[in-house]
Amino acid sequence: MDLSTINPVALIASLMVASTPILLAAIGELVVEKAGVLNLGVEGMMITGAIFGFAISVETQNPWLGLIAAMAGGAIMSLIFGILTQYFLSNQVATGLALTLFGLGFSALVGHSYTGIKPPSFPRLDVQVLTDIPYLGPILLNHDYMVYISLLIVALVWFFLTFTRAGLVLRSVGENHAAAHALGYKVVRIRLLAIMFGGACAGLGGAYLSLIRVPQWTEGMTAGSGWIALALVVFASWKPWRIILGAYLFGGVTILQLNLQAVGVNIPVAYLSMAPYVVTIVVLVIISSDRKRVSINAPASLGRVFHASN
Amino acid sequence: MKLFKSLAVGVALAVGLSGAALAQDKLKVGFIYVGPVGDLGWSYEHDQGRKALVEALGDKVETSYVESVPEGADAERVMTQMALSGHKLIFTTSFGYMDPTLNVAAKFPDVKFEHATGYKRADNVSTYSARFYEGRTVIGHIAGHMTKTNTIGYIASFPIPEVVRGINSAYLAAKAVNPEVKFKVIWVFTWFDPGKEADAANALIEQGADVIMQHTDSPAAMTIAEEKGIYAFGQASDMMQFGPNARLSSIIDNWGPYYIARAKAVLDGTWVSTDTWDGIAPGMVGIGKFSDKIPADVQASAQALADGIAAGTTHSFTGPIKKQDGSDWLAAGETADDGTLAGMSFYVEGIEGDLPK
Numbered sequence A: 001m002d003l004s005t006i007n008p009v010a011l012i013a014s015l016m017v018a019s020t021p022i023l024l025a026a027i028g029e030l031v032v033e034k035a036g037v038l039n040l041g042v043e044g045m046m047i048t049g050a051i052f053g054f055a056i057s058v059e060t061q062n063p064w065l066g067l068i069a070a071m072a073g074g075a076i077m078s079l080i081f082g083i084l085t086q087y088f089l090s091n092q093v094a095t096g097l098a099l100t101l102f103g104l105g106f107s108a109l110v111g112h113s114y115t116g117i118k119p120p121s122f123p124r125l126d127v128q129v130l131t132d133i134p135y136l137g138p139i140l141l142n143h144d145y146m147v148y149i150s151l152l153i154v155a156l157v158w159f160f161l162t163f164t165r166a167g168l169v170l171r172s173v174g175e176n177h178a179a180a181h182a183l184g185y186k187v188v189r190i191r192l193l194a195i196m197f198g199g200a201c202a203g204l205g206g207a208y209l210s211l212i213r214v215p216q217w218t219e220g221m222t223a224g225s226g227w228i229a230l231a232l233v234v235f236a237s238w239k240p241w242r243i244i245l246g247a248y249l250f251g252g253v254t255i256l257q258l259n260l261q262a263v264g265v266n267i268p269v270a271y272l273s274m275a276p277y278v279v280t281i282v283v284l285v286i287i288s289s290d291r292k293r294v295s296i297n298a299p300a301s302l303g304r305v306f307h308a309s310n
Numbered sequence B: 001m002k003l004f005k006s007l008a009v010g011v012a013l014a015v016g017l018s019g020a021a022l023a024q025d026k027l028k029v030g031f032i033y034v035g036p037v038g039d040l041g042w043s044y045e046h047d048q049g050r051k052a053l054v055e056a057l058g059d060k061v062e063t064s065y066v067e068s069v070p071e072g073a074d075a076e077r078v079m080t081q082m083a084l085s086g087h088k089l090i091f092t093t094s095f096g097y098m099d100p101t102l103n104v105a106a107k108f109p110d111v112k113f114e115h116a117t118g119y120k121r122a123d124n125v126s127t128y129s130a131r132f133y134e135g136r137t138v139i140g141h142i143a144g145h146m147t148k149t150n151t152i153g154y155i156a157s158f159p160i161p162e163v164v165r166g167i168n169s170a171y172l173a174a175k176a177v178n179p180e181v182k183f184k185v186i187w188v189f190t191w192f193d194p195g196k197e198a199d200a201a202n203a204l205i206e207q208g209a210d211v212i213m214q215h216t217d218s219p220a221a222m223t224i225a226e227e228k229g230i231y232a233f234g235q236a237s238d239m240m241q242f243g244p245n246a247r248l249s250s251i252i253d254n255w256g257p258y259y260i261a262r263a264k265a266v267l268d269g270t271w272v273s274t275d276t277w278d279g280i281a282p283g284m285v286g287i288g289k290f291s292d293k294i295p296a297d298v299q300a301s302a303q304a305l306a307d308g309i310a311a312g313t314t315h316s317f318t319g320p321i322k323k324q325d326g327s328d329w330l331a332a333g334e335t336a337d338d339g340t341l342a343g344m345s346f347y348v349e350g351i352e353g354d355l356p357k
Helices: A008-034 A042-060 A063-087 A092-114 A136-140 A145-163 A165-175 A177-182 A187-213 A225-235 A240-263 A269-287 A291-297 B002-021 B042-060 B073-084 B095-107 B132-146 B161-177 B194-206 B220-228 B256-268 B296-311 B338-342
Strands: B027-032 B061-066 B089-092 B112-116 B125-130 B151-156 B182-187 B211-214 B231-236 B247-253 B275-278 B285-287 B328-330
Touching: A008 A042, A008 A136, A008 A145, A008 A165, A008 A187, A008 A225, A008 A240, A008 B194, A042 A063, A042 A092, A042 A187, A042 A225, A063 A092, A063 A187, A145 A165, A145 A187, A145 A240, A165 A177, A165 A187, A177 A187, A187 A225, A187 B194, A225 A240, A225 A269, A240 A269, A240 B182, A240 B194, B027 B042, B027 B073, B027 B256, B042 B061, B042 B231, B042 B247, B042 B256, B061 B073, B073 B089, B073 B095, B089 B095, B089 B256, B095 B112, B095 B125, B112 B256, B132 B161, B132 B211, B132 B231, B132 B247, B132 B285, B132 B296, B151 B161, B151 B194, B161 B182, B161 B338, B182 B194, B194 B211, B194 B220, B211 B220, B220 B231
Parallel strands: B027 B061, B027 B089, B089 B112, B112 B125, B125 B275, B151 B182, B151 B211, B211 B231, B231 B247
Antiparallel strands: B247 B285
């Protein structure tokens, strides 16, 4: 075993790539849950975004159009969920699960003719002089644009929720929809917008997987990352910055354990394989161990049905 | 989740089988797949076999299939449905269908069952599998020649005998032509997760691997190999389209001839319960076309190796071979028996790292 062959720079660079899909999906779901809606269909919206993004990229040979299509695809999927739960007052848990199953099947149908095709490659940030800076250059400045955009989205969400009036309204809808309604806020409309934002982010995360991280289309290729994103939101106790921490921790330990295996470290593989889950849970449990503060963070109306009559 | 899945299976079954009730004189053949037919790997190749059967026997047979059937109780339900709706020959194509197949077969003694990769048989249950390790000997030989860094990366799924056998046979073949060669094995504990498979491929490349082999189902590693400019091999399917430059060759599962032979046997009334474990010789394991990147002499020696295995003059496991712990396994000239191969749970000498239990 020779640990020195693990290059920390390359490790950090690849953990950012591995983490970006769940980071995007989780920050979208965070906004949805802050508005008081529990959408368990993240996996279905991700895979829909993955195929929409892939198909449009291939057809137009423009990855940016693909990303926009992925956001649109995810948002349309989430709109199905939104209309069912907000207007027809269906059960959010069951509808979310159905959305996942529908998304997996629908994407397989749409994607049938797209297997084995190579998507156009995605532009990378490459600032000649800066990228050559040792260590910092490859870690910070040599990723595809989406890595930076995902961090920017987190920052914007944090700013929106913390400092803007609209963010305050969204949170109030999530905390007590009856009170928000009494104050004259359009609860259903606000929630629909939040749900669509969540869908667009999940779609973007899926497209990152099919266009950049792997890049190919295969049926069911999200392979459960939507569920990890859902868990991250809870473990991050609905705080945007902790989503970054959780996602990078999860991605980082995943990449690290694969590298440790490749180096031949003398730890049973079963422990290495479960490490990402264990480490992420333990760390996030520790930082959110103050019960009172967590109950303040959890949206009080999460998952509860709202109807203007009650 | 489970409920929805069973519902979905039920609906698929109803739709898939409704058209089949008309012609009773045809032999109705059913197939049960563990994954989607579009996985471009394991289930895809079984479905190619089904199509070959339809093409060969035409209107003498009528086939239907149900895909993405979870291993366990759902599988038993699907098999029962198939048997009840007049299927006389049913192929169950995943290891985890073993006990469900036996259970259902006991209730329908006049229906013939064929279970892939299992080891339990009955009067109306046959088993069949392919000697994929023979193919791995050939691609291991090529990999040993093609690696410049003397490091071959191997993405492994689960530590079951079939996968361990593949690693050992590929390693022995690579070592035979390149004594310096090292294998780096990563266990991903999944058959199908393109993201994780791609990460594993990147980690292996990071650790100096310039040829990658895999025993997982998706073409993700091939895509990464193409992107990074190294070599890889197609697994289960050819995977050429994912790595036109990276792909050196491939191991292709070819179930068609077996399915045709078994359906014919049922039609003739000559079907008996057997255990089939075929390799390169009968064509159940196919070696994909060699890439131009492989030097002509290596192509020739790889072909000779494949021919030797087909002719029975070469065996993937020919002594002297020691186990990883240094104990003797095969004496010089001795070849491995099928029993040991079927239950293989040890690395051969020279492979580094522990085999997960």
